Amino acid sequence: MTFHQSSCIKISDTKICPHCTAPTLIKNGFTANQKQQFYCKTCTKRCIDFYTSEGCRKEINANIITLIKEGMGIRSIARVLGISTSTLLKRIVFISKGVQSPPISSGQIYEVDEMRTFLRHKGKVIWIVYALDRINKNVISFAVGSRTKKTLNQVIKTVILSNPKRIYTDGLIHYKFLIHNTIHKVTRFGTNRIERKNLSLRTQLKRLNRRSICFSKSLLVLNAVLRIYFWL
Ligand SMILES: [Zn+2]
Incomplete structure (x- = not known):
């Protein structure tokens, strides 16, 4: 599962890939909402110009982590961030898979x-x-x-x-x-x-x-x- 970290950054006429920042984007058809989709020849991921879904915003994962630790439940986090509970639950599981358990020292x-x-x-x-x-x-x-x-x-x-x-x-x-x-x-x-x-x-x-x-x-x-x- 991959999440779009941010929308494409446009510098003059060259578009930069939001995943790997290489200027190797080419047009790749349209999304279901008729938005121009791009394909990156370097990292082979796809992106679009502007994301309207709140769930695709760059800072959303960091916000989820903060709110979990501030005593908020699933439904309240979903309401505050404007995303659905199913997206939120998927994200929580996705974030936790990247969490490493800490190194342990002996004699404690x-x-x-x-x-x-x-x-x-x-x-x-x-x-x-x-x-x-x-x-x-x-x-x-x-x-x-x-x-x-x-x-x-x-x-x-x-x-x-x-x-x-x-x-x-x-x-x-x-x-x-x-x-x-x-x-x-x-x-x-x-x-x-x-x-x-x-x-x-x-x-x-x-x-x-x-x-x-x-x-x-x-x-x-x-x-x-x-x-x-x-x-x-
Ligand atoms: Zn790329």
């Missing part, structure tokens, strides 16, 4: 916790498990699923691979079987930082708002939004 102290939310309807409870670096407050790994060893292990595996100094968790029994007791700690106030992060998440992501009618309808989009929030 981590806190791991689970957070409760809903998927599709309020009857279906789902958990977000994530690991927070105690010093620099970065989320190094997360997983969404039921509150089982399988979901927890997706996060714990990544943390243990980084050779951590200590892992703080709450008293959930599953952790005992997943983390070796030399690095595992369950103490009072041990997970204070991640509990505080939970509150930030509940404020800054609409779908995690507390006691609300907001929740994700799809696991794909929930994962995409979390990737964007944590690592972009």
Whole structure:
């Protein structure tokens, strides 16, 4: 899937390709709306002179990222930006595919916790498990699923691979079987930082708002939004 980043830039009589900035555009028939379409001989992508659809604007992806992190839901972002919800959802998934998980340094102290939310309807409870670096407050790994060893292990595996100094968790029994007791700690106030992060998440992501009618309808989009929030 490619998105048009901007319309063609016209300098004197030579048109420049908005994708690769080479002056190698040639006319290539008309679009369904009877607009002249151009074809780039260098990058083989197509473009038109002026885009009227809001979804094609250059700054739209940056705006989507900002608004997601400011506690806005799908429908409110779509209304503010003037694009459809289906375009928005596609974009969110597209943006998240380009997000890399951060590099992890060894010998750090981590806190791991689970957070409760809903998927599709309020009857279906789902958990977000994530690991927070105690010093620099970065989320190094997360997983969404039921509150089982399988979901927890997706996060714990990544943390243990980084050779951590200590892992703080709450008293959930599953952790005992997943983390070796030399690095595992369950103490009072041990997970204070991640509990505080939970509150930030509940404020800054609409779908995690507390006691609300907001929740994700799809696991794909929930994962995409979390990737964007944590690592972009
Ligand atoms: Zn080009």
